[in-house]
Each structure stands twice: as structure tokens, then as C-alpha cells.
Amino acid sequence: MRRRLINSMLAVVLVVVAVFGISLVVIETRTIEESAYESVRSDAARLVSVVDSRLVAGEAVTAETMRSQVPEDRYVRITLPGQPAIELGERPEGGAIEGTAADPGRVRITVQQSSGTVRAEVGRTLLIILAVALIAVVAAVILAVRQARRVAAPLTDLAEAAERLGSGDPRPRHRRYGVPELDRVADVLDASAERIARMLTAERRLAADASHQLRTPLTALSMRLEEIVTAADSIEVADASPATVHGATATIREEAVVGLAQVERLTDVVQRLLTKSRDPALGSSVGFDLDEVVKQQIEEWRPAYRKAGRAIVRSGRQGLRAVGTPGAMAQVLATLIENALMHGDGAVALRTRIAGNQVVVEVTDEGPGVDPELGSRVFERTVSGHNSTGLGLAVARDLAEADGGRLELLQQHPPVFALFLSREAEEPPGH
The missing domain is CATH 3.30.565.10 (Histidine kinase-like ATPase, C-terminal domain)
Known part of the structure; x- marks a missing residue:
């Protein structure tokens, strides 16, 4: 029971974590990539503005004058009309994110960022999501164990109470567990135990009373039969032959002995019932x-x-x-x-x-x-x-x-x- 509860709650948590975790990974990956594209495009637009400002002011646009405007992790290519292209930074290898900006004066600037940087950021985000998911699973396991213990322990206790009631121990336990459904079952078991206890007490009292009332007449009947056996040995019948008297005496004695044996056996059964009614555990x-x-x-x-x-x-x-x-x-x-x-x-x-x-x-x-x-x-x-x-x-x-x-x-x-x-x-x- 406890294991099933834990497995059920853990399965639900794992499904929820998997669904939301995968969705979050996809959303975060797209967000990071879009943010990277937006960043290089913004840098390209900013550099176009800087170049235009320098050209308007009559300043020279060279690699030395533009180096301070370019981030270290960017590769920038500045194309001016009638001048060789200016390249700043190292060209990324293995894929890049590119953004381009231009103005009406034909100034064109291309900014590139290594896609490895984006992948590294996606990896860090993925690790954070996995850590949060792991914490959620651990917390779910702890909560599932506590909840399963809270539910399974009362059920085990109720099963023991029912088994004890079925084995002949009708004492109510009067335990409650704070769960309405389980408390209802405990109420029914206690009420049943009290009813069974009353029934057993009444039956034992009846057996004791009946056994006690039967002992006295059985004792008297046994004494009368013993007297018949004794009298049969000395019976004399007038005007009867010795063979007839002997046969009648033998028949009377035989019947009396049989009746006495039956009374003794019944007395033994009554005594056994009386003993059981006093102490049911006594064999x-x-x-x-x-x-x-x-x-x-x-x-x-x-x-x-x-x-x-x-x-x-x-x-x-x-x-x-x-x-x-x-x-x-x-x-x-x-x-x-x-x-x-x-x-x-x-x-x-x-x-x-x-x-x-x-x-x-x-x-x-x-x-x-x-x-x-x-x-x-x-x-x-x-x-x-x-x-x-x-x-x-x-x-x-x-x-x-x-x-x-x-x-x-x-x-x-x-x-x-x-x-x-x-x-x-x-x-x-x-x-």
C-alpha cells in the first residue's frame, strides 16, 4: 500500500516535471537565441551610428579608432564606400550568429558572435532547470513518503484491529487518525467490537447459568441411578423362579449402568461448558x-x-x-x-x-x-x-x-x- 502510494505520487510529479521541464527548455533556448540575434543586430546598428557620426565630423574611420567600440567576443566587418573593408575581432569558427545594419550612405556593418557562446548559455540554463527539477523530485519523494506513511500506517493499524477482532478479541481500540474516511472505519470497527463483546458476554453468561442449573439435577439423577444399581443386586420377586429374578435383575442393572454412564458423560460435558464460560482460553x-x-x-x-x-x-x-x-x-x-x-x-x-x-x-x-x-x-x-x-x-x-x-x-x-x-x-x- 505504502509503496503504491509513493510510486503513484512520484509518477505524477515526474510527468509534470517532464512536461514543464521540456517546455521550459524549448522556450529558454529560443529566448536565448533570439536575445543573441537581437544583441548582434543592436551592436551593428550602434556601430553604424558611430561610423556616421565620425564621417559627419570629418574624422577618420579606421580599425584603431573603432576597436574601442567593438566588444571582445564580436567579429565586426565595416564596409565604407570607396574604402577597403575594416575587420575587427576574430572570425568565429563552427557557426556564428550574424546581424547586419546599413544606412542610406551605403555604410554597411556586419556583426558576428560565436554560436558556441549561445550554446554555453543554453547549457547553463539547462543545468539550472535540471537542478530545479531534481529538487522538485526530491521534495516530492519526501512529501510522498510522509503522506504514504500518514495514510498507510492507519490502514495497517485498522487491518490489525480487524484481524484481532476476527480472532476473538473484541476490545475496542478507540484510535482516530485525523482522516475522516479512516476515522469512519475506526468508528465502525469499535462499534462492531462492542456489539460482539456484548454478545459473547451474554452467551458465556447463558452457558454458565445453564451449566450451573443442570449440574444439580444431573447429580441427583446420578445418585438415583446408583441407588437403582444397588437395589437391583438385592431385588427379590415373590412367586418367581430364580432364573426369572436373575434375568430381571440383570436387565435392570444393565439399563441403570448405561443410564449412569450417560449421566456421567453429560455431567462431564456440562462441567466442560461451565469451565469454558469462566475462562474461554482454558483448554x-x-x-x-x-x-x-x-x-x-x-x-x-x-x-x-x-x-x-x-x-x-x-x-x-x-x-x-x-x-x-x-x-x-x-x-x-x-x-x-x-x-x-x-x-x-x-x-x-x-x-x-x-x-x-x-x-x-x-x-x-x-x-x-x-x-x-x-x-x-x-x-x-x-x-x-x-x-x-x-x-x-x-x-x-x-x-x-x-x-x-x-x-x-x-x-x-x-x-x-x-x-x-x-x-x-x-x-x-x-x-
């Missing part, structure tokens, strides 16, 4: 065992799949560790598994693998897949092909990206969703 990503999260999700959803007459299985590489928030990643997988249960068909498979420095969990089923018209838009909020809210996949992608991962649709038919997470660096031996 919660840690290294965790990916097998445990996958296994926990399969066990949690197996009763629902069994009830639907479907199967949920896993395959691929085991013993992988990833970086992220276990509760949030479990929520992402739960969203994918629930979508496969609600909108898919056949068996659902979870496959783990390594892709470079990332670990990948793929979730696929044998259903019709994603509508070709939707494609990757399935992750947009309110976009759904099955009359649902369209928030599940959008929230799941946000959770993945919050931990430095990503959620992608690798294949539409059959559907293959993939969760990419950073792989935890292995410690060197001996640690």
Missing part, C-alpha cells in the same frame, strides 16, 4: 485411550440395537491413544451411532485406524446413506433429510473442532462418517 484436551471410549459407546448402545434387531460391532486397530476431551468425543460418537440407528439400516460398524499423525474412527451402516443433494451440507445447522432438527451433526462437528479434530463425511452410499483426532505422541523408551 481441556488430554491424551486418552480411544479403545475405552469406543468400547463404552458400543456397550451403551448395544441394548438399543438389540431391541431393534440390529448389531453394532467394531474392528480395526486397537491400542490407540488420541488427544481430546473423552466426554466430548464420546458425545460425537454417540451422535453418529444414534444417527445410524435412526436413519440407517443393517449392522453398524465402528472401525479405528491410523492416518499419518491422526487416529480415525469410522462409523458406517448398511442403509441407503446420505441424500446426494445434501452431500457435506449435512453438517450445516437446520439441514436434515429426515425431518429432524438438523443440529446433531452440526454440534458434533463443533465438538470435534473444539478439540483440534474434525468430523467428515467420507462416503455417501453406504454412509461413512469419520472422526479425525490428533494422535498422542508416544514417550521414548525409558520414560
Whole structure:
């Protein structure tokens, strides 16, 4: 920006200097030449008057008597009737400027001046014009640099303010630069920063309030589920066979354990939201065992799949560790598994693998897949092909990206969703 401003102003100055400089050189050259011609003609006329005066006074007109009347840089030829021509000075070589004057008495005088003298004067004038042009260009460069700095520095400052605002720092700067247009941009940026700050404060307050209000009922629900698990171990049913009692107890205990795991995961997510609302810069990503999260999700959803007459299985590489928030990643997988249960068909498979420095969990089923018209838009909020809210996949992608991962649709038919997470660096031996 600054360089373009300097180049533009300098180009304008150079064009102006060139146009006026060339015009001035031409005009001055003609003026000097005309002045030289006028000078020799004037000298010739003056010498004619001097000769006439001497002739009228009866004085002799010779080279000695006329030498004092002739300038040193002139060549003069005096022609008198009936007398040899009188020559004074040296005849110029290499061109000359000539002026002639005569009177009715046939006195004729020719004056010549060397054209080199005229060229020397033209050269001196040209040097003066070039010096003035150079001074003008230097002054223009200094002025252009100052003006470019005055304009470019505020623009750079405004760009930094916009970048800082886009990176999540909504503090207004309240800087003004004395340029109405730039001050207007600064006013708009400050107003936008204040609005964004108010919106972020309101959202964080809402998240904090919601998280705080949810913690108490979740804690109570967790305690009730724990009581159900404990009571299931000691349940007795009258007039029932031991096998029936054992089966009922196992079912109750299994459902309670699954419900307790779900409550614990939801509690973890709520706690994470509460922590983020207090300090948005505080991260919660840690290294965790990916097998445990996958296994926990399969066990949690197996009763629902069994009830639907479907199967949920896993395959691929085991013993992988990833970086992220276990509760949030479990929520992402739960969203994918629930979508496969609600909108898919056949068996659902979870496959783990390594892709470079990332670990990948793929979730696929044998259903019709994603509508070709939707494609990757399935992750947009309110976009759904099955009359649902369209928030599940959008929230799941946000959770993945919050931990430095990503959620992608690798294949539409059959559907293959993939969760990419950073792989935890292995410690060197001996640690």
C-alpha cells in the first residue's frame, strides 16, 4: 500500500516535471537565441551610428579608432564606400550568429558572435532547470513518503484491529487518525467490537447459568441411578423362579449402568461448558485411550440395537491413544451411532485406524446413506433429510473442532462418517 502510494505520487510529479521541464527548455533556448540575434543586430546598428557620426565630423574611420567600440567576443566587418573593408575581432569558427545594419550612405556593418557562446548559455540554463527539477523530485519523494506513511500506517493499524477482532478479541481500540474516511472505519470497527463483546458476554453468561442449573439435577439423577444399581443386586420377586429374578435383575442393572454412564458423560460435558464460560482460553484436551471410549459407546448402545434387531460391532486397530476431551468425543460418537440407528439400516460398524499423525474412527451402516443433494451440507445447522432438527451433526462437528479434530463425511452410499483426532505422541523408551 505504502509503496503504491509513493510510486503513484512520484509518477505524477515526474510527468509534470517532464512536461514543464521540456517546455521550459524549448522556450529558454529560443529566448536565448533570439536575445543573441537581437544583441548582434543592436551592436551593428550602434556601430553604424558611430561610423556616421565620425564621417559627419570629418574624422577618420579606421580599425584603431573603432576597436574601442567593438566588444571582445564580436567579429565586426565595416564596409565604407570607396574604402577597403575594416575587420575587427576574430572570425568565429563552427557557426556564428550574424546581424547586419546599413544606412542610406551605403555604410554597411556586419556583426558576428560565436554560436558556441549561445550554446554555453543554453547549457547553463539547462543545468539550472535540471537542478530545479531534481529538487522538485526530491521534495516530492519526501512529501510522498510522509503522506504514504500518514495514510498507510492507519490502514495497517485498522487491518490489525480487524484481524484481532476476527480472532476473538473484541476490545475496542478507540484510535482516530485525523482522516475522516479512516476515522469512519475506526468508528465502525469499535462499534462492531462492542456489539460482539456484548454478545459473547451474554452467551458465556447463558452457558454458565445453564451449566450451573443442570449440574444439580444431573447429580441427583446420578445418585438415583446408583441407588437403582444397588437395589437391583438385592431385588427379590415373590412367586418367581430364580432364573426369572436373575434375568430381571440383570436387565435392570444393565439399563441403570448405561443410564449412569450417560449421566456421567453429560455431567462431564456440562462441567466442560461451565469451565469454558469462566475462562474461554482454558483448554481441556488430554491424551486418552480411544479403545475405552469406543468400547463404552458400543456397550451403551448395544441394548438399543438389540431391541431393534440390529448389531453394532467394531474392528480395526486397537491400542490407540488420541488427544481430546473423552466426554466430548464420546458425545460425537454417540451422535453418529444414534444417527445410524435412526436413519440407517443393517449392522453398524465402528472401525479405528491410523492416518499419518491422526487416529480415525469410522462409523458406517448398511442403509441407503446420505441424500446426494445434501452431500457435506449435512453438517450445516437446520439441514436434515429426515425431518429432524438438523443440529446433531452440526454440534458434533463443533465438538470435534473444539478439540483440534474434525468430523467428515467420507462416503455417501453406504454412509461413512469419520472422526479425525490428533494422535498422542508416544514417550521414548525409558520414560
